[in-house]
Amino acid sequence: MKNLKQTINEIVNETEIFDIHTHLFPAEFKKYHLSGISEVLNYHYLIAELFTTTNINIKKFYRLTNEEKSNIIWEELFRKRTPISEACKGVLTILSQLSIDYISKSFDEINNEYSKLNLTDLQIFKISKITKVVMTNNPFDKSEWQLFNNKKWDTKKYLASLRLDDIFTNLDKCLDICKKNIDHFDNENDLIIKYLEKVYLESKPVYAALSLNNLQLKSFLKNRFVSDIFKWLERKNIPLSLLLGVKRQVNKEFLLAGDGIDKVDLNNLSEICNQYPNNKILCSCLSLNDQHELTVLARKYQNLKIFGFWWFMNQPSLIKLILNLRIELLGLNFIPQHSDARVTDQLIYKWFHFKVLLSNVLYDHYKEIQLKNFKISENQISDDVSKLFYKNTQNFLNLN
Ligand code: RAT
Ligand code: ZN
Numbered sequence: 314m315k316n317l318k319q320t321i322n323e324i325v326n327e328t329e330i331f332d333i334h335t336h337l338f339p340a341e342f343k344k345y346h347l348s349g350i351s352e353v354l355n356y357h358y359l360i361a362e363l364f365t366t367t368n369i370n371i372k373k374f375y376r377l378t379n380e381e382k383s384n385i386i387w388e389e390l391f392r393k394r395t396p397i398s399e400a401c402k403g404v405l406t407i408l409s410q411l412s413i414d415y416i417s418k419s420f421d422e423i424n425n426e427y428s429k430l431n432l433t434d435l436q437i438f439k440i441s442k443i444t445k446v447v448m449t450n451n452p453f454d455k456s457e458w459q460l461f462n463n464k465k466w467d468t469k470k471y472l473a474s475l476r477l478d479d480i481f482t483n484l485d486k487c488l489d490i491c492k493k494n495i496d497h498f499d500n501e502n503d504l505i506i507k508y509l510e511k512v513y514l515e516s517k518p519v520y521a522a523l524s525l526n527n528l529q530l531k532s533f534l535k536n537r538f539v540s541d542i543f544k545w546l547e548r549k550n551i552p553l554s555l556l557l558g559v560k561r562q563v564n565k566e567f568l569l570a571g572d573g574i575d576k577v578d579l580n581n582l583s584e585i586c587n588q589y590p591n592n593k594i595l596c597s598c599l600s601l602n603d604q605h606e607l608t609v610l611a612r613k614y615q616n617l618k619i620f621g622f623w624w625f626m627n628q629p630s631l632i633k634l635i636l637n638l639r640i641e642l643l644g645l646n647f648i649p650q651h652s653d654a655r656v657t658d659q660l661i662y663k664w665f666h667f668k669v670l671l672s673n674v675l676y677d678h679y680k681e682i683q684l685k686n687f688k689i690s691e692n693q694i695s696d697d698v699s700k701l702f703y704k705n706t707q708n709f710l711n712l713n
Contacts, residue, residue, distance in 0.1 A: 314689075314690065314691050317676065317679060317680065317683070317689075318380065318672075318676050320691055320694060321402075321672050321675050321676050321679065321694060321698075322672050323617075324691070324694050324695050324698050325668045325671055325672045325675070325698055326442070326668060327442065327445045328442065328695070328698045328699050328702045328703070329443075329699070329702065329703055330441065330442055330443045330444060330664060330702045330703065331444060331445045331702065331703045331706040331707060332443055332445065332446040332447065332651055332652050332654075332664075332704050333447050333595075333620055333648055333651045333661070333710075334447055334449070334474075334522075334554070334597075334620070334621060334651035334652075334653060335446045335447060335448060335449070335651070335652050335653060335655075335660075336448070336449045336653065336654065337446055337448055337449060337471070337654055337655070337656075337657055337660075337699075338460065338471070339434070339460075339466035339467065339470075339471045340433065340434045340466075340601040340657075341465050342459075342460045342466065344456070344459075345457060345460070346592065346657070347655060347656040347657065348432065348434070348437075348656060348657045348658055349424075349427065349428065349432075349537075349658065350383070350404075350408075350423060350424055350427040350428075350658070351379050351380050351382075351383040351656070352379070352383075352655075352656040353407060353656050353658050353659060354382075354386045354404065354420075355379055355382050355383050355386065356400065356655065356656065356659070357568075357569040357570040358400040358470070358570075359386050359390065359400050359401070359404075360374075360382075360386070360567070360569075360570040361388055361567060361570035361571075362390060362398055362400060362401070363385070363386050363390060363434075363552045364567060364570065366389065366390065366394065367389050369385070369389075371567065372566075372567050375568065377643070378700075380424070381533075382582050383420060383422040383424075384421070387419075387420040387423070388420065391404070391415075398537070399627070399629065399666075402662075402666075403659065403662035403663070403666065406661065406662040406665050406666065407658055407659070408423070408427075410440065410662075410665060411427070411430060411432075411661075412663050413426050413427060413430075417476045418569060420623075421604060422446045425437065432658065434657050434702075437657050437658060437660055437661060438470070438581070438658075438660070441660045441661055441664045442664075443660055443664070444470070444636075444703070445469070445470055445471075445472055446470065446471060446472070446652075446654075446660075447472045447473070447474050447519055447520070448471055448472065448473055448474060449474060449476050449522065450473045450474060450475060450476060450516055450518070450613060451476045451478075451479065452475055452476075452477075452509070452512035453479040453480075453487050453490050454479075454550060455490070455555075458512070458515075459711075461473075461512075461515045461516050468517070472518075472519045473517060473518040473519065474518050474519060474520050474521065474522050475509070475512060475513070475516070475518045475520075475521040475522065476521075476523075476713035477521050477522065477523050477542070478523055478524055480505065480538060480542075481523065481525070481529060481536065486651045487505070487663035488501060488504065490508070491504045491505060491507070491508035492504065492512060494508055495507045495508055496512065501537075501538075502538060502541045505538055505541070505542070506541050506542070506545050509521075509542070509545055510545070513549060514627065517580070518551060519551060519710045520550060520551050520552045520553065520554045520595060520710060521542075521546060521552075521553050521554070522553070522554035522555075522556065522595075522611070523553065523554070523555055523556065524555075524556035524557075524559050525557055525558075525577075526558070526559060526560050526561070526575045526577075527558070527575045527576065527577045527578060527656055528580070528583040530555075530557060530577050530578065531578065531581055532587065533581065533585065534581070534584060534588060539610045542621075543592050545588045546592055547591050547592050550711050551593075551708060551710070551711070552592070552593035552594060552595050552710065553580070553592060553593070553594055553595070553620075554594075554595035554596070554620075555585075555594060555595065555596045555597075556596075556597055556599070556623060557577045557579075557582070557596065557597070557598045557599065557601045557603070558574060558575045558576065558598050558599035558603060558640065559572055559573075559574070559575060559576040559599050559624075560572065560573045560574060560581050570627050573601070574599050574600050574625055575600065576600045576602045576603060577598065577600070577603055579603055579606045579607060579610060582594075582610060582617075583609075583610055583613070583614075583636075586610070586613075586614040586616055586617050589616075590616055592616060593615070593616050593617075593618070594614075594616055594617045594618070595618050595619075595620050595648075595709065596611075596617060596618070596619055596620070596628075597620050597621045597623040597651075598617065598623070598626070599621075599623050599624055599625055599626060600625075601626065601635075603632055604626070604638065605638065606633045607619060608635075608638055608639055608642045608643065609642065610692055611642075611643055611646075611647060611657055612643060613640055618646075618648060618705070618709045619639065619643070619647040619648065620647070620648035620650075621648065621649070621650050621651035621653075622635070622649075622650060622652055622667075623651075623653065624653060627653070627663075629666065629670055632667070632670050633670055633673075633674065635708055636649060636670065636671065637674055637677075640674065640678055645697055645700050645701055645705075647701075647705065648701070648705050648706050648709070649667075649671065649701050649702075650663075650664075650667045650671075652664060659705075671698075671701070675694075675697075675698075679694070
């Protein structure tokens with residue numbers, strides 16, 4: 314092998330990626346598909362930064378058009394101040410990867426230049442080496458669910474997942490929707506399962522997902538629908554993905570940018586894995602406090618797989634620390650990252666940033682085993698990276 318560092322970099326940059334959690338929609342579903350620099354700037358991570366950095370009137374800001382909002386974000390965070398946060402750096406990565414010279418330019422100038430590129434999803438997927446992304450699909454959102462009315466998009470690239478939060482936060486609405494769609498049912502449990510079966514057939518999801526705060530996690534196993542949902546997931550042979558530790562609407566005025574963090578009691582996760590050994594559980598935790606325990610739990614259960622650096626965890630300093638910990642405790646038996654992208658163009662930065670971190674962390678580990686006379690080959694590195702970026706996900710989702 315030539316140079317270890319260079320070999321790892323090349324392999325990490327060339328390996329196909331299966332992005333297990335995004336909020337993307339195919340371009341054909343125009344109402345929900347987001348792309349372009351204006352949407353990139355209107356990301357709620359940047360909006361939260363704008364609100365807390367300036368004294369801008371929040372209500373007035375939200376009434377502006379998308380372009381007016383992105384103009385303000387560009388001026389305030391990128392021109393008046395140094396764009397040094399992770400969310401800001403993400404925008405710079407996208408612009409520099411696309412060779413757009415942004416120095417001393419206004420939002421309109423950049424927007425013009427960016428629009429001229431006419432970037433398609435497929436081009437963005439290619440730049441980032443993404444083969445498949447999993448969408449977040451809410452079967453209790455009638456308008457969003459129209460995506461499945463006609464599948465004139467590439468269903469092999471954009472895979473579905475069933476987001477079930479509403480059952481736990483807005484049950485009455487869910488039962489109403491189920492009743493409108495299901496004629497015959499024995500009781501409410503039967504109704505929910507029949508509706509899940511219906512939306513399963515429409516969307517062919519690769520997993521079901523739920524985000525929970527600590528209180529919701531604590532009462533999860535006592536919820537009257539949970540046991541039937543687990544039985545149904547087992548029959549369908551799809552995992553349940555648990556996104557743990559989000560405290561919704563800490564600041565309601567901020568809207569989507571107002572969610573915060575909750576520390577969770579992971580004994581409850583352990584109990585879920587014990588009670589449902591035949592169900593597969595994917596899990597990502599939002600708080601740094603929970604990462605060590607989560608990683609140890611992933612050594613204790615065959616049915617538990619850790620994935621990604623979720624949202625507030627997706628910071629390079631934390632990723633370096635926890636990625637090392639995960640490798641130390643789990644080898645390569647985890648899914649190291651997901652993008653959580655809402656705008657297709659964000660795939661560029663989310664994955665670019667992660668690849669740099671992963672290459673460096675892998676280098677240190679390979680170097681160490683080399684010093685112990687282990688002969689690491691290029692093929693083996695390719696195989697390892699392919700497990701991390703693709704195969705671990707594919708296997709856990711039973712997509713072989
Ligand atoms: O990261 C985000 O964009 C969050 O707003 C959430 O969507 C989170 O990832 C979730 O899936 O609940
Ligand atoms: Zn998400």
